Amino acid sequence: MTAVSTDLLRRFDVPGPRYTSYPTADRFVEAFRQEEYVHALDQRRSGAVARALPLSLYVHIPFCESLCYYCACNKIITKQHDRANIYLRYLGQEMDLHTAHCGTGQVVSQLHLGGGSPTFLSDDGLRELMAGLRRGFSLAPGGEYSIEVDPRTVNADRLAVLAGLGFNRLSFGVQDFDAEVQKAVHRIQPAQQVFALVEAARSLGFDSVNVDLIYGLPRQTPESFDRTLAQVVQLRPDRIALYAYAHLPERFKPQRHIVAANLPAAAAKLSMLSRSLDALLDAGYVYVGMDHFALPSDALAVAKRQGRLHRNFQGYSTQPDCDLIALGVSAIGRVGATYSQNAKTLQEYYDLLDQGRLPVVRGLALTRDDLVRRAVIMALMCQGIVLYESIEQGWLIDFKQYFAAELSHLHEMVEQGLVQINPDGIEVTAMGWFFVRGIAMVFDRYLQADRNRERFSRII
Structure with missing residues (x-):
């Protein structure tokens, strides 16, 4: 990749959307609620072409045991694991409302559990969730079934449970291996812990392991991030998601814990991106686009070569533009020519479900x-x-x-x-x-x- 001049950076490094959808989620309106969403579900059920296409499912698990200062996700920090039991009960109600409108047994080719930390759930909680999903939907053989994993919450035995439940893809949140950076963002996880988990995942036969990295975090330098990249190359995950940290403390309260003076300058961030591209390409990774890399044999790289790459609310994907049903607090879905988002607080999410209503509070008809x-x-x-x-x-x-x-x-x-x-x-x-x-x-x-x-x- 050619070096980017400071003049280009000054001209074109401007604020802008990530385009996991268009129109972007900030364009959603509150006039779009349950009635409009139900109409989209009913249209899907009555349309032979749409009904024949497989679904994607996204389930949002909002709970985390500790706060990561960089986080911009919708999450609830708690050590009270019994709160997850209540949440699972409401997720079951939301699934039932969906299948009442789109029918039981709809084929699903892609499932993703995100958060928060989905591995906040106990093994029994994960079993309950997957059993509920299988009662309402038909998970296709050979589909992509992924879960985001906080390395601090799992061991090899827990990974074996995930494999037994049908998950075939894991995404580990690493962000950075540097101890000073981890301390600055309040997320301590030694590199050897991640290496052991990735080795266990491979021995258990997971199809793909992804590692998330973030550049632009406090106390990062191009040199320190080089060291993290060298460790990641040694780890050799199938996929790497490399995100730029967006410091927006006025929108995301956890980021107010970060000292702005400790953040790298724009030129240093650009250097990290450029050096990351060089390091990962030299290591044999395919640059899928913007924030994703994959080994040539990975399905994401294959889709890139074949022109089948897509982008959805989870980033780049191999799945075609299929409908996405989103379950859980704040989850965003897409059905037909509509987008929809659930209530962002647990209280509103629970209240709407108690009324027998789908918890959609805003969206957009395209x-x-x-x-x-x-x-x-x-x-x-x-x-x-x-x-x-x-x-x-x-x-x-x-x-x-x-x-x-x-x-x-x-x-x-x-x-x-x-x-x-x-x-x-x-x-x-x-x-x-x-x-x-x-x-x-x-x-x-x-x-x-x-x-x-x-x-x-x-x-x-």
């Missing part, structure tokens, strides 16, 4: 323009290329006419070597991948009229 722009943005984020003919045939538009203003706005990025505009389409350059979020932002109709972009993280 317009035709939303769908066209989503196709363009996702092509940029996943393949790095937009072919005019593909969009024109799919949406019956004249691309150059429909996006005349956007193509004009891309000219500066063309001049800076971030994008190429060819007779057949638009292509992101190797340099442009640093700024792919900024390129996608050009096609975001909502963002172009929005002057309040500071609520987003910066794109580097």
Whole structure:
């Protein structure tokens, strides 16, 4: 990857969305509630094509035993594990309400448990959850069934329980192996603990192991992160998710524990990203896009090569644009041409379910323009290329006419070597991948009229 100049950084390192969806979740409206969501579920059940496609499921487990200062997730810090028993009971009610509308036994090809820390649940709690999911849905053989794992909450025996429950993919939250950085973010977990768990996961036959890393944390330097990268390369997980830390203490209270003066400067963050790319590519990883790397044999890298890569609320995915049913507090789903989000607090989530209502409190019904722009943005984020003919045939538009203003706005990025505009389409350059979020932002109709972009993280 070519070095990025400070001038490019100054011009294009701006706040912007991560585009795990388009329109982005901040565009959801409270006028979209249970009634609109139920209508989308009913439409899916009555549509032969939609009904035949497999589902994705996401289950949010909000509990954590301790607070990580960098965290921007919806979580509840508690050591009272009996709270999870109550939560599981309400999750069961939410599953029953879903199957009442979309039918029992819908085929699921992808399941992801996120949080919080899903491994906050006891082994019995995880068994209860999986039994409930299997009663309501049909988990397809060979599907992707993943769970986020806090290494501090599991051992080899617990990993064996996860394998027995049908999970075939694990994601370990590592962030950084440096002891000073771990202390600064209040998450102490020795490297040898993670190495032992990954070795155990391999012996148990998990299909894929992912490791999450974060650059831009307090007390990190390019040199200290090099050492973490060297350990990760030695660990050799199948996938690596490399995220930029977004310091937004006005939005996320835990981040107020972080001393801003201890954060690396923008140039140091860029150096970490550039050196990470070099280190991981040299180690044989495929740069899937923006924040994901994978070994060439991993399904994510294969999907990238074959042009089948997709992006959803969990990041890059091998799954096609299938409907996503989201369960649990704050969970975001997608059914048909709609997005929906559940209540963000346990009390409201429980209250709505006690009323016999699905706990959807906001969402969005996408317009035709939303769908066209989503196709363009996702092509940029996943393949790095937009072919005019593909969009024109799919949406019956004249691309150059429909996006005349956007193509004009891309000219500066063309001049800076971030994008190429060819007779057949638009292509992101190797340099442009640093700024792919900024390129996608050009096609975001909502963002172009929005002057309040500071609520987003910066794109580097």
